[in-house]
Amino acid sequence: MFLVVILIIALVIALLKNKPEQKNDQSFALLQQQVNLLKDQVSKDITSSSQLVDERLKSMIDSVNKQLTTVDKTLSDRMDKNNIIVNNVRENLGSLSQATERIREIGKDISSLQEILRSPKLRGSLGELFLSDLLSQILPSVNYSLQYKFKNGETVDAVVNIGERLISIDSKFPLENFIKLTELKTEEEKRSQKKKFVSDVKKHIDAIASKYIVSDEGTFDFALMYIPAENVYYETITKSDYSDDKPVSSYALEKKVVPVSPNSLYAYLQVIILGLNGLKIEKNAQVILEHLQRLKLDFERFKTDFDVLGKHITSAKSKYDDTDKRLNRFEDKLLQSGQPGQETEEQPLLIEK
Incomplete structure (x- = not known):
């Protein structure tokens, strides 16, 4: 924009030089006024462009700073992780070294055992x-x-x-x-x-x-x-x-x-264990059979005693029924002999058998 203004001014000056000297002052003043206006406009445009450039530059700087901060944090995190990995590798290498040493010692022991x-x-x-x-x-x-x-x-x-x-x-x-x-x-x-x-x-x-x-x-x-x-x-x-x-x-x-x-x-x-278990079952079965045999004998003796008891109970019940009948007859005779005016024949006092 500034270059364009300079070119316009140079063009105006060249035109003025080519015109007759009798050019009136009014035209020159008008031209001077236009040049001043153009100068002001150029100044404003330059100021506006400068502000816009400053804003864009500031925005770019902020964005770059944010990206740098993010990159720095990412690098820091990765460095921390790398440090952890390196430490783990060192520990594992230490453990591996110890294990290798133990394996070497075991190998020596095995060699000694083979010799023995x-x-x-x-x-x-x-x-x-x-x-x-x-x-x-x-x-x-x-x-x-x-x-x-x-x-x-x-x-x-x-x-x-x-x-x-x-x-x-x-x-x-x-x-x-x-x-x-x-x-x-x-x-x-x-x-x-x-x-x-x-x-x-x-x-x-x-x-x-x-x-x-x-x-x-x-x-x-x-x-x-x-x-x-x-x-x-x-x-x-x-x-x-x-x-x-x-x-x-x-x-x-x-x-x-x-x-x-x-x-x-x-x-x-394992097969022998099955055989031993079979022998145990056989022995236990023999013991169970012996117990059952003894229970059978006990039951037979109990049944015999129970049958004898049943016969005694049956005989006692028969005696009881017979005695009950005689007692009832004796009671009837006793009641009859105790009634007044009742002629009674002399009865034997003994209960009939």
């Missing part, structure tokens, strides 16, 4: 411990015994008594060759070691069958061979490509020895 368990005697004791714990969790203490000694001098790890019969359980399983089998890499080495393992197991089955199936001392005609690890049990009962001999499971059944793992022994013991 290389002794067959200690492994056997551990198997006995596992067997004892499993029996105590499932069966009442009166229904099993540990380290049971037979009259022939042999001692079995545990027996379960069902009524008057016993089930022998052995937990001394040969693990040496199985451990070696798991450490081998080549197929040929595994085949050779598997044969040794199968041979050890079959020898152990023979020992169980000869020592712990003692019919003369009340055992059942079978025994249980407890294998304290599921992977060893699986390797024992399954037919392997590394051995051409008869499967261990078939050989064991021929010898009447049943291989059991912790899980399968639990199932066997």
Whole structure:
């Protein structure tokens, strides 16, 4: 706008210069007046534009300040959250470090335990411990015994008594060759070691069958061979490509020895519990029958006494009725003899029988 005014003024001056000098002062004054009016209008427009620019600039500054405040608050909140996350990560890393250290210590303990368990005697004791714990969790203490000694001098790890019969359980399983089998890499080495393992197991089955199936001392005609690890049990009962001999499971059944793992022994013991409950029910039923028999005898004696009492009551009632009749006749005669002017024949004083 200001540039337009300047151009107009310059144009007017140029026109004035081109006109004759005799131009009157009135025209110049009019032009001066118009220039002044235009100047005032331009000044007003500039003032108005300046105010509008100030207002818009202030509004923009306020908006920018608000946005900056919002951004600052958002950044502050995010920083707080990030700090919390960082602290949590630090705590988790600390816990993870502690857990890693504990795992490392457990690994050392496991390695130490493996070294300790290389002794067959200690492994056997551990198997006995596992067997004892499993029996105590499932069966009442009166229904099993540990380290049971037979009259022939042999001692079995545990027996379960069902009524008057016993089930022998052995937990001394040969693990040496199985451990070696798991450490081998080549197929040929595994085949050779598997044969040794199968041979050890079959020898152990023979020992169980000869020592712990003692019919003369009340055992059942079978025994249980407890294998304290599921992977060893699986390797024992399954037919392997590394051995051409008869499967261990078939050989064991021929010898009447049943291989059991912790899980399968639990199932066997559940069946035994059902059998024990059946025996209890049978004993209770026998006791109930004995009580019923005694009640029957008591009832028969009571019925006999009751019949005798009934006969006595019937006889007494008959005597009562007969006596009542005689008493009534005696009363009638007594009344008749007591009336005045009544001729009476002399009657016997005794009551008729």
